[in-house]
Amino acid sequence: MTYTIRLFTFLIFFSFLSCNKEENKKDIVKEAIAFPDLGEDGPYNYGQTYQGRNGYTTYYPGNIPVILSIPHGGDISPSEISNRTYGVSVTDSNTIELGIAIRNYFYSNYNIRPYVIINNLKRTKLDANRDRIEAAQGNIYAERAFDEFHFYIEKAREDIITKFATGVLFDIHGHGINPDGFNDLRTWIGYLLTSDELDNSNDYIDKNISINDVSIYSLLNSSGQSLSELLSGPSSLGALFEDNNYTALPSPQSRSPEGMRYFSGGYNTFRYGTNRNFNFSSIQLEFPFQGLRDTPQSRNLFAATFVDLVQEYFLIHLNIDLFSL
Ligand SMILES: [Zn+2]
Numbered sequence: 001m002t003y004t005i006r007l008f009t010f011l012i013f014f015s016f017l018s019c020n021k022e023e024n025k026k027d028i029v030k031e032a033i034a035f036p037d038l039g040e041d042g043p044y045n046y047g048q049t050y051q052g053r054n055g056y057t058t059y060y061p062g063n064i065p066v067i068l069s070i071p072h073g074g075d076i077s078p079s080e081i082s083n084r085t086y087g088v089s090v091t092d093s094n095t096i097e098l099g100i101a102i103r104n105y106f107y108s109n110y111n112i113r114p115y116v117i118i119n120n121l122k123r124t125k126l127d128a129n130r131d132r133i134e135a136a137q138g139n140i141y142a143e144r145a146f147d148e149f150h151f152y153i154e155k156a157r158e159d160i161i162t163k164f165a166t167g168v169l170f171d172i173h174g175h176g177i178n179p180d181g182f183n184d185l186r187t188w189i190g191y192l193l194t195s196d197e198l199d200n201s202n203d204y205i206d207k208n209i210s211i212n213d214v215s216i217y218s219l220l221n222s223s224g225q226s227l228s229e230l231l232s233g234p235s236s237l238g239a240l241f242e243d244n245n246y247t248a249l250p251s252p253q254s255r256s257p258e259g260m261r262y263f264s265g266g267y268n269t270f271r272y273g274t275n276r277n278f279n280f281s282s283i284q285l286e287f288p289f290q291g292l293r294d295t296p297q298s299r300n301l302f303a304a305t306f307v308d309l310v311q312e313y314f315l316i317h318l319n320i321d322l323f324s325l
Contacts, residue, residue, distance in 0.1 A: 038148065044061045056119070056121050056141075057149045062156070064106070067115045067160070069118075069172065070096050071119045071268060072119070072123050072128070074120040075120070076125070081121070083125065084123075092173045094174065095173060101299040102114070105306075117149060119145065161280065164325075169282040170283055171269050182260070184260065184288065185288045189241075190266075190284030191230075191264070192273065192274070205231070212276075214273070225317070249262060265282075265283075
C-alpha cells in the first residue's frame with residue numbers, strides 16, 4: 001500500500017517536472033522565432049506572384065480596382081500548426097480554382113487583372129475570415145499567415161486607392177447543403193445586413209438602416225441610389241446575376257431570405273467594408289456548388305459572366321470602366 005502511494009507521489013512529481021520542462025522548451029522556441037518584417041518581400045509588382053512564409057499565402061497584385069480574397073479554399077496541413085480546436089473548419093471547395101478562373105478570364109479577354117489574395121492553409125489550421133484570435137488560436141505560424149494575408153490585402157487596397165480612389169473587395173466563399181437538406185442554388189450576397197433586416201420593406205430599410213451598418217458605403221455614396229435599390233433594385237448586384245441566368249439573394253426575385261439559411265458577411269467583409277478611413281467597399285459572395293464551382297466548365301462559364309457583370313456594376317455605381325482603364 002505504502003509502496004503504491006509512494007510510486008503515485010513520485011509519478012505526480014515526475015510529471016510535474018516534465019510539464020515544466022515542456023513549457024520552458026516552448027518558451028525558448030517562441031523566443032527564438034523572429035519573422036521578417038511584413039513587407040520585406042515587396043515592393044509588389046503587377047504580373048509577379050508573392051507566396052508568403054512557406055507558401056501559406058499567395059498574392060497576385062492586379063491593375064484594376066477589384067480585390068478577390070479567398071479565405072476558405074486552402075488545403076495545406078502543415079504539422080507545425082496544430083488543428084484549431086473551436087469554430088468552423090469546413091473547406092469552401094474549389095473557391096481558389098474559381099478565383100483563378102475569374103482572374104484568367106479578366107486577363108485573356110481584357111488584358112487586365114484583379115488583385116487576388118489566397119489563404120492556402122486548410123481551415124482546420126487557419127480561418128482567414130475570423131478575428132486573429134479565433135482564426136489562428138494562438139499558433140505563431142498560423143498568426144504569421146493571418147498577418148501576411150491581411151497585409152497583402154491592405155497593400156492591394158492602398159495601391160487601388162492611390163491609382164483609382166476607390167474599389168471593391170469581393171470575399172469569395174462557397175455554401176453547401178443546408179442542415180435541413182435544402183440545396184439553395186442562389187449566390188448569397190452579403191452586405192452585413194442580417195436576414196431579419198433584409199426581411200423588412202424597402203421603405204423601412206431606407207428609413208431605418210444606416211449606411212454605416214453596411215459594407216458598401218462608398219458604392220452608395222457614388223451611385224446616388226438608395227440602399228434598398230443597391231440591395232434588390234434593377235441594377236443591384238443580385239439583379240445583374242439574374243439578368244445573366246444565375247440566381248442570387250438578395251435580388252429582385254429574392255428580396256430577402258424569408259427564414260432560409262443565409263450568410264450576411266463575415267470578418268473580412270466588415271474589416272474592408274466599414275472602415276471610413278478608406279473609400280472602399282466589400283461584398284461577401286457565397287457561391288453554390290452545382291453549376292457554378294463544381295467543374296472546370298462551370299467555373300469558366302461563371303467566370304465569363306462574373307467579369308461582365310462586375311464591369312457593368314462598376315460602370316453603373318462607380319462610373320469606372322474597368323475594360324478601358
Ligand atoms: Zn467560407
